[in-house]
Amino acid sequence: QKEVEQNSGPLSVPEGAIASLNCTYSDRGSQSFFWYRQYSGKSPELIMSIYSNGDKEDGRFTAQLNKASQYVSLLIRDSQPSDSATYLCAGGFNTDKLIFGTGTRLQVFP
């Protein structure tokens, strides 16, 4: 059973700090990972995708993938209250399907 696991949180960080969101997965055959942001009452919004080991940066977001450790993370620099949302990690495991984690709720307080 392929699984993607996340700590449900909430993760609380002060405004301006770095928020670190983590995700582990069970299948070494994974090929791709995605981070989605979901505001309350809204749909998931794709914010980052990563396919190879290492770091990928996009603005204030950095995704990190370590396939040997089966670990993927999302760093949000200079966190803002508007970043408060649930962040979903999803993995693609050599199929068309994505397996989603249950999400981590992030709270950024002023």
Next chain:
Amino acid sequence: DAGVIQSPRHEVTEMGQEVTLRCKPISGHNSLFWYRQTMMRGLELLIYFNNNVPIDDSGMPEDRFSAKMPNASFSTLKIQPSEPRDSAVYFCASSLVGGAWNEQFFGPGTRLTVL
């Protein structure tokens, strides 16, 4: 460019009634996915299509659920008869081509309440 379009956005119905949810994927996208999200179970994949063909419906809860994609720009998810435990938010998503490499983009969802 328009994103994934879903209708209706909200649906309230009574147990036993038929419910039809509709989705229009992003133009040019060849894969379409139906998800259900609840607090208890999170985001679950129900079924997905590649080039209008159903590929995997293993997530469909039971025979009361059915999905069709008659053409590249339209899909329906039907529940008949509906039950209170079907209450959830149903999302449609599309991606450019099949395969886990490709990013999926979600519609706004349909919030279904079955009384």
